[in-house]
Amino acid sequence: TVSRALAQAIPKVSLHCHLLGSVPAATTVELARRAGVRIPGDPDAESVYDSAAYADLGQFLSVYDLVGASLISRDDVRRVTYESLTCFGSDHSVWYREIFVTPQPSPLPYPQFLSGVLDGMRDARSDTGIESRIVMAINREHSVAEAVEFVQQVIDHRVDEVIGIGLDYEEVNGPPAPFAPAYALARRGGLHRTAHSESGPPSAIEVILDELRCSRIDHGYxxxxxxxxxxxxxxxxxPFTATPVSSDIGRYSGSGDGSHRRIREMVDAGLQVCIDSDDPPMFGTDPTNDFHAxxxxxxxxxxTLTTFTRNAIDACWLDESDKQSLR
Ligand code: ADE
Ligand code: ZN
Known part of the structure; x- marks a missing residue:
């Protein structure tokens, strides 16, 4: 085992952290109030993310959506991107991050949301040196037609920083196979591809690999x-991007008894496991804490902990020449 200080110092590459799940509680309280969005319960800074209250993934995601609905200006998006990236870079030794971006719950038009993220990335890079790219995430609980439209929008507004797509929200409400047309469009558009698989069954992993042509799996315990x-x-x-703390709290490990045991089995089987923190402030965690836990x-x-980082470097979607600078 390692101390928290050592876990903090381990260089990290973050491949499984959602922008909307990375907004500090105090910022969410401020932006929600300003936007007139009501978060249930007592929405003060201390309790706005009461992870014990997420009975299931659906309840968590309803709060997550309210965070997104609170981002009503380009500068709100810039701010949350900046705060999350600078925290990762300065406090948790994250050198490179591929951010899952979910613009759908925000009322902002896609181009404005995107430019806010790009502004935040640029400012964070110049202040802390952290490099980042964007993975645009489909909401699998919405229709396939909407997913295709979303990917087309991503392609129409393509910038170099947007390197791939993901498949988010609840797998039971949106199994992977029907999303093949959206993924085929992304592939033709030169985008990398990943997808969440939290509840299974294991055959979903083969669908994700063979029909969605993904090169990574998110969770997948x-x-x-x-x-x-x-x-x-x-x-x-x-590569599998495991998120030990959020998966244990949320009990959506697919195993019913927490993700840690599964992670050990994955490592022992010789799978390429990466460790990340999913939605850090919402689950009371951070990149250091997930490594430590x-x-x-x-x-x-x-x-072993540095092997997780090496796996993430191998798994990331930077060009080989850019990856060399991380090795
Ligand atoms: N969005 C944010 N976190 C998520 C998770 N763990 N599963 C699916 N969608 C998510
Ligand atoms: Zn996730």
């Missing part, structure tokens, strides 16, 4: 319940 699919993912070096729970030392 249930992979270890199928030996053949596990072997395949080991052979093909498919998984190290503590599974008895991993510096060697």
């Amino acid at each position: 249930h992979v270890v319940t199928d030996e053949r699919i596990t072997r395949r993912c080991v052979q093909e070096r498919i 998984v190290g503590n729970a599974l008895g991993y030392g510096l060697d």
Whole structure:
């Protein structure tokens, strides 16, 4: 195991953190009030993210949507992007981050939301040196037609910083296969592809690989319940972006008994596991804490924890020449 200070110092590459899930509580309170968005319960800075109150992923996502609805100007988006990136860079030794961006709950038009994110990325980079890129996330609980339209919009407003797409929200309300047309469009548009798979079944992982043509899996703990699919993912070096703290709190590990045991099984099977924090302030965690938690729970030392970073460097979507600077 490693101390918190050492966990903090480990260089990190963040591949599984959502912008809307990364807004500090105090900022959410301020922006929600200003936007006239009512967050249920007692929405003061201390309790706005009461992770104990998320009975399930759906309840968590309804608060997450209210955070998005509170971003009503380009500068709001710039601010939350900046705050999250500078915190990752300065406080948690994150050198590079591929941010999941979910513009849908905000009333802002897509181009304005995008330019706010780009402004925040640029300011954070010049202040702390953190590099970042954008992964635009589809809401799988909405229609496939909307997903196709969304990907088309991403392509129409393409900038170099937007490097891929993801598939977010609840898998049970939006299994992967029907989204193949949106993913085919993204592939033709030169975008990288990933998808969340939290509840399973394991066959969903093969759908994500073969029909959505993804190169990574977000969560995917249930992979270890199928030996053949596990072997395949080991052979093909498919990266899995695990989020120990959020998955344990949310109990959406696909195993029903927390993600930590699954993460050990994944590592032991030889899968390429990366560690990240998903929606850090909303689950009372941060990148350091997730490294520390998984190290503590599974008895991993510096060697294994730095392997998680090396896996994330291999798994990230930078060009090989840019990746060299991270190795
Ligand atoms: N959006 C933010 N966090 C998420 C998660 N854990 N699963 C699906 N969608 C999300
Ligand atoms: Zn996630």
